[in-house]
Amino acid sequence: MNEKLASVKRQYEKFPYPPRDPADEDRRLLAGMVDALPQINHYGFRGRRDFRKGFRVLVAGGGTGDSSTYLAHQLRDTDARIVYLDVSEAARDIARARAARRGLEARVDFRVGSLLDVPAWGESFDFVNCTGVLHHLPDPAAGLRALCAVLAPGGFLGLMVYGARGRAAIYPMQALLRLVNAGVSDEETRVRRTRAVLDGLREGHSTRLVAARAIDVDSDAGLYDLFLHSVDRAYTVPELYGFLGDAGLRLVAFVPDTRPLYDARLAFCDPEILEAVLALPRPEQEAAAELAFDCAGRHSFWASRDADTQADPRDPENVPFFAGTAGQDPAALACALRALEPDRPRSFALGVQEARLVAEVRLDAAGCRFLALVDGSRTMGEIVGRVSSELGLEPAPAWAAAIRTFETLSLVDVLLLRHASVPALLPGTP
Numbered sequence: 378m379n380e381k382l383a384s385v386k387r388q389y390e391k392f393p394y395p396p397r398d399p400a401d402e403d404r405r406l407l408a409g410m411v412d413a414l415p416q417i418n419h420y421g422f423r424g425r426r427d428f429r430k431g432f433r434v435l436v437a438g439g440g441t442g443d444s445s446t447y448l449a450h451q452l453r454d455t456d457a458r459i460v461y462l463d464v465s466e467a468a469r470d471i472a473r474a475r476a477a478r479r480g481l482e483a484r485v486d487f488r489v490g491s492l493l494d495v496p497a498w499g500e501s502f503d504f505v506n507c508t509g510v511l512h513h514l515p516d517p518a519a520g521l522r523a524l525c526a527v528l529a530p531g532g533f534l535g536l537m538v539y540g541a542r543g544r545a546a547i548y549p550m551q552a553l554l555r556l557v558n559a560g561v562s563d564e565e566t567r568v569r570r571t572r573a574v575l576d577g578l579r580e581g582h583s584t585r586l587v588a589a590r591a592i593d594v595d596s597d598a599g600l601y602d603l604f605l606h607s608v609d610r611a612y613t614v615p616e617l618y619g620f621l622g623d624a625g626l627r628l629v630a631f632v633p634d635t636r637p638l639y640d641a642r643l644a645f646c647d648p649e650i651l652e653a654v655l656a657l658p659r660p661e662q663e664a665a666a667e668l669a670f671d672c673a674g675r676h677s678f679w680a681s682r683d684a685d686t687q688a689d690p691r692d693p694e695n696v697p698f699f700a701g702t703a704g705q706d707p708a709a710l711a712c713a714l715r716a717l718e719p720d721r722p723r724s725f726a727l728g729v730q731e732a733r734l735v736a737e738v739r740l741d742a743a744g745c746r747f748l749a750l751v752d753g754s755r756t757m758g759e760i761v762g763r764v765s766s767e768l769g770l771e772p773a774p775a776w777a778a779a780i781r782t783f784e785t786l787s788l789v790d791v792l793l794l795r796h797a798s799v800p801a802l803l804p805g806t807p
């Protein structure tokens with residue numbers, strides 16, 4: 378093991394991350410950002426994946442088990458094989474204890490080791506989760522290549538790497554703390570000195586704001602992860618596209634919770650500016666939105682080698698259903714959308730990290746009727762047929778209205794699709 382990996386391992390043996398207590402499994406289930414099966418199905422498998430049969434998952438750098446627990450919970454009544462891997466035994470122990478608390482220990486194969494070595498296993502996986510890990514590797518590209526090497530044909534990845542703009546205030550503080558902690562190897566002392574430096578920062582210092590917003594700096598593990606990590610880099614959107622492109626991957630979609638931060642339609646309200654940005658290719662539109670909002674600290678997204686992995690609303694056999702989105706409860710949002718009156722725009726507030734965004738949704742009569750008929754079991758074909766006969770529309774304009782409605786709602790990402798041939802959500806999925 379090289380020196381850099383050894384120091385990362387040392388940190389996560391001492392401070393397993395994120396800090397989790399297995400006893401909390403009795404009172405709540407944490408959902409990994411990229412791990413909800415209905416979304417994985419919609420974005421990665423054209424809505425056609427039957428998770429009951431032969432689904433293989435790798436959680437690489439699984440930490441204290443948020444993703445492995447959530448995936449095992451969703452896949453508990455299937456024959457899925459879930460492999461958890463981490464360099465930290467301490468993190469593995471917590472992840473295993475969480476699964477055990479839920480009676481899911483046997484669902485997951487817990488392994489200790491480096492994700493750089495997975496190609497030597499000779500195994501392959503349909504879904505690879507790797508969140509918050511690649512940016513801690515000395516060579517993230519080598520890590521991503523290793524994951525791609527074990528991705529089965531048609532496989533899908535759920536990834537998270539740090540965002541440079543939202544972490545801009547972190548790196549100068551890390552540099553300051555390297556100076557303050559020069560020659561100090563003892564972690565307790567490093568943590569104590571870090572807290573002393575933070576406490577002494579002037580009012581309005583950019584790091585004070587970051588620390589106030591960070592979810593877990595109160596814990597030593599969180600503080601260490603944010604400010605004292607020995608290997609830590611972040612990506613702008615163009616760098617992210619380069620990183621993925623070099624590994625032969627396409628970015629399929631950012632996760633709904635933060636997707637608005639990459640959406641030019643929400644970032645720019647001046648029509649001339651918006652038109653200019655929307656004329657750019659998609660990665661540049663997203664880069665422009667990233668710079669305009671200037672707060673994405675984590676890029677959470679799905680990626681694939683293949684084109685056209687998303688379910689298509691034009692397929693009459695796809696079944697639309699309501700799903701969650703940024704800061705919105707799916708049931709409440711479904712209710713609010715169904716209450717829309719034709720051609721009367723309504724604004725929806727989206728809470729996305731610290732950005733307070735507003736999405737305006739306006740549907741015509743056919744769009745409103747379409748939404749009213751979405752019940753999680755009717756297919757697109759059935760719904761469009763009903764809209765067409767109820768409103769006296771030819772099939773072509775009824776289909777156009779349905780697609781337009783679907784695309785309008787992609788702004789707030791409320792509708793997902795599954796193919797009629799696969800079952801509705803597994804028990805316990807959101």
Ligand SMILES: C[S@@+](CC[C@H](N)C(=O)[O-])C[C@H]1O[C@@H](n2cnc3c(N)ncnc32)[C@H](O)[C@@H]1O
Binds near residue numbers: 440442462463
């Ligand atoms: C910030 S934590 C993220 C944990 C988890 N993926 C999550 O999102 O909650 C990073 C994890 O990656 C692990 N890790 C770092 N380098 C690794 C490597 N080369 N192979 C496997 N795991 C690694 C660490 O031990 C740590 O548990």
